[in-house]
Every structure is written in structure tokens, then in C-alpha cells.
Amino acid sequence: MALLTPQDLENLSVQLEENDATIKKVTGLDVRGICGELYGTKPDSQKIGIIPISSGEGIIGNFASSLLFIAQYFGLNGFITEHPDITGYYEAVSQGADIILMADDHMFVAHNLRNGRIASNHxxxxxxxxxxxxxxxxxxxxxxxxxxxxxxxxxxxxxxxxxxxxxxxxxxxxxxxxxxxxxxxxxxxxxxxxxxxxxxxxxxxxxxxxxxxxxxxxxxxxxxxxxxxxxxxxxxxxxxxxxxxxxxxxxxxxxxxxx
Ligand code: 2YH
Incomplete structure (x- = not known):
């Protein structure tokens, strides 16, 4: 998959609204509904720690802030660590993150520190x-x-x-x-x-x-x-x-x- 650019991430909320309307029209459920049925889970005020990662092509301007928007849209609490990389990881865990979100140029993962589950973006x-x-x-x-x-x-x-x-x-x-x-x-x-x-x-x-x-x-x-x-x-x-x-x-x- 190509590396995302800041331009790809512009107007995320408008793109989401339009796509959610189409998804509802064609399937009868919105993204929340489909995810809920697919995995049998629902948000439960988990705290999402978002860590910018500087390796490879480096930090993408609005990537972390886009992830924060997404976490909040789905009813979760999120925060972006002040520092990137390992220092950011330490910060996220110290501040009580339940789920870590971080991406380099090859992998983008969500790791739930409470139940051990890990997901890759692809x-x-x-x-x-x-x-x-x-x-x-x-x-x-x-x-x-x-x-x-x-x-x-x-x-x-x-x-x-x-x-x-x-x-x-x-x-x-x-x-x-x-x-x-x-x-x-x-x-x-x-x-x-x-x-x-x-x-x-x-x-x-x-x-x-x-x-x-x-x-x-x-x-x-x-x-x-x-x-x-x-x-x-x-x-x-x-x-x-x-x-x-x-x-x-x-x-x-x-x-x-x-x-
Ligand atoms: O855009 C990407 C890759 N396409 C991940 C592909 C995984 N399916 N990664 C984002 C890199 C983000 C950057 N390291 C940051 O800002 O933290």
C-alpha cells in the first residue's frame, strides 16, 4: 500500500460522512454497525495512545491528528504523545493508554494492552x-x-x-x-x-x-x-x-x- 500523504487525509470528516451515507444505503448499516456485527465488540471508553513514528519516510503531518479524530468519532478517548518513537511509547503506557496506535512505512498496528489483541491495518x-x-x-x-x-x-x-x-x-x-x-x-x-x-x-x-x-x-x-x-x-x-x-x-x- 502506498504511503499516505497529508493531502489524502484532508476533509476526513466529509469523506467519512459521504461514505457512511453510501454504506448505509447499500448495506442497511453504517460503519459502526458493520464493525459491531463483524467483531461483536463496542467502544467502552477505552483510552487510545497515538504515537508518531519517525522512522523511514518520517512523521506525516496530520496522520496522528487524523487518528485522534477517528478515535473520538467512535466514542473513544484518545491522546497523541508529545514525543515520537520509544519515548512516545513509554509516555503512552505511563499515561494509561489501553490501546496503542502507531505506524511506520510498512506496518500500522493497533495493540490492546489489556487483552493482548493486536491488529494490522492491512x-x-x-x-x-x-x-x-x-x-x-x-x-x-x-x-x-x-x-x-x-x-x-x-x-x-x-x-x-x-x-x-x-x-x-x-x-x-x-x-x-x-x-x-x-x-x-x-x-x-x-x-x-x-x-x-x-x-x-x-x-x-x-x-x-x-x-x-x-x-x-x-x-x-x-x-x-x-x-x-x-x-x-x-x-x-x-x-x-x-x-x-x-x-x-x-x-x-x-x-x-x-x-
Ligand atoms: O501510510 C502508512 C503506510 N502506508 C502504512 C501501511 C500499512 N498498511 N504509514 C503511515 C506512517 C505514519 C508515520 N510514521 C507517522 O506519522 O507516525
Missing amino acids: VATGVIYAEIASRFREATSKDILVIGLGRVGYAGAAHLVRKGFNVYACDPNRAFLEKAVQELGISPYCREDRKRFSMVFEATPNPDTISEGMIEERCLVSTPGIPCGLPPEIGRKYRVDLVMEPLVIGVASMLYSVM
């Missing part, structure tokens, strides 16, 4: 976006297309297989595709099959991964990918419902999964 994101796609009320069958089988896509595909969906998937990386076929029993998707889907979970960091022949009219595309894999003109032509947001939905999934 798994939690894959699971929640796949879950949203799979809850499409207007779905025409149990067939679902997963585009991209990296860490996020694989986690979502595994979740959909566990839920009993007919999972079709594609990835230009043959090794990724073969691994998913062998380990999960998914079916490889080829454009030549001319099969169209009413539910699509897209998990690549590339634009234009969705083409006309893949989708039904009025389908649902659920994607955490930046940039979006659905070309806007195809979205308009096929009247696609699109769920796409850079951070909040994945973080909600992380937090609910460790509560």
Missing part, C-alpha cells in the same frame, strides 16, 4: 472493505470479484471465502494468484470469461483496474485503494455505488477488532 482494512462489498443488498448472486491479492486483498478474499461467497480474483502477479487459488480455493478471474459482478472489492494501489466488461450496472465497488481503481466515467455510466475512503474505515476495523 488485514483489518481488507476484512472491512470485503465485508462491506459482501453486504450489498442489491447483489444479484453470491459471486464477488477481488481485484489485487496483496496483503489487503488476500485478507479480504480469505474473509469472503470464510463467509461462503464465490470468490473470483485477479492479480498480475502469478505467484499471488496461485497462492490464493491453492490456499483459499478462489477462482481465477479472466476477462475472457466475460463474467460480470454486482459486488467488487478492489485492493490495489493502481488506477483504472476496473474496466467495463467486469461489472454489472448499479454494482457496488468497495475499495481502500489510493488512487481509486474505478475510472470516474465508468462509475457514472454504470451508476456504480462506490465506497472509498483513505483511513477512517480501516482504522475503525482495527479498533473494533482489538476491543
